[in-house]
Amino acid sequence: MEINDNSIGVVDYGCGNLFSVENAIKKITKNYFISSDYEKLKSADRIILPGVGSFSKAMSNLRALGIDDLIIEHVNSGKPLLGICLGMQILLSKGYEHGETKGLDLVSGEVLLFPSLEGYRIPHMGWNEVLYKSDVPNEFENIDNKTCFYFVHSYYCDVTEDIKKVYVNYCDMDVVVGFEKGNIKGVQFHPEKSQDAGIYLLRQFINGGT
Template sequence: MIAILDYDAGNIKSVEKAFKILGKETVLTRDFSVIKKADHVVLPGVGSFADAMNHLKKYELDKAIKEYVASGKPFLGICLGLQLLFESSEESPGVEGLHLLNGEVVRIPDVPGLKVPHIGWNSLDYPNQGRLFNGIDEGSFVYFVHSYYLKAKDDSIVTATTEYGCHIHASVEKDNIFACQFHPEKSSSVGLQILKNFAEI
């Protein structure tokens, strides 16, 4: 069973729908006992870094996430859910993230001819082999919606990158933690394959 964390984030239903298309059993929850029993957990997210952290703390999901990750079972962050796994974000100075991984989240720079936020399809490069991308060709396109991007401190955890006025760490993997800056649930057949790969880990 895949637990999708319900902390009033924006894209929960689309994530749930994508897993259902794959025939996977899901539950939207913020119940600790349900989260502990789950085989996989997904942290989706759309919105601001500070608001999301406030909601996670309000429901004590920050503690549940850290406990679940410590169990060794697969955990996936999507979009803002990726950013929350790191130390901090320029979007919300002074707000500490979950800090399960080392890195900072910074604003996409203003570059002539490119609009911020970065909205639309962009291709992926694979600096390291990632299990989320099994069976998916390098150069495949996925769907992004974001104004801030990850700069991981450890390049060895970066499994996919893209370019949009800067070098963006688009996906990471460390042990049982996986995360994507892009939206696999909105990325057509490529995205469904990514979610299928996660569900089968």
């Protein structure tokens, strides 16, 4: 356990595996809270936005709680944000799960269903290598290229902005599974289920710079 002055707010909006995320965060810091309250989350130095489920349900829940606006305010104030799995996907412009739905539009792109190809299962589930092509997000800088992380997803992020990215090769495509746009971070895999590498990445976000 490390001494950490950053207050970590974990968003509870009815679409996250909070138990696993909390267990991982506990290994890094005691200075965290889980909340769906706008004012409480506003006090956080850094926000983690986990997510499991559908794009449309996630956005509906966020809007009902007013947390969509809170996340945008948090980012605009310069504070770091980390989206995990579905939490990464809803940072994009829009998704198509259960109909077209507008996302938070913090990163340009769409969330699309993997194509049905022989030899590939949907969802993409299990351990897979994360690949580097050029500049990588800060959290990955001391993680080796082709380190394995744990995935569960049927939809993928088609990111159209020129930002720091990492990839996985699936369905004959190099798919973006991590990005950094200034203080906005996202990972498609589950760091909380990815053993040492996942805990290291979370530690870098919690303790690191923007």
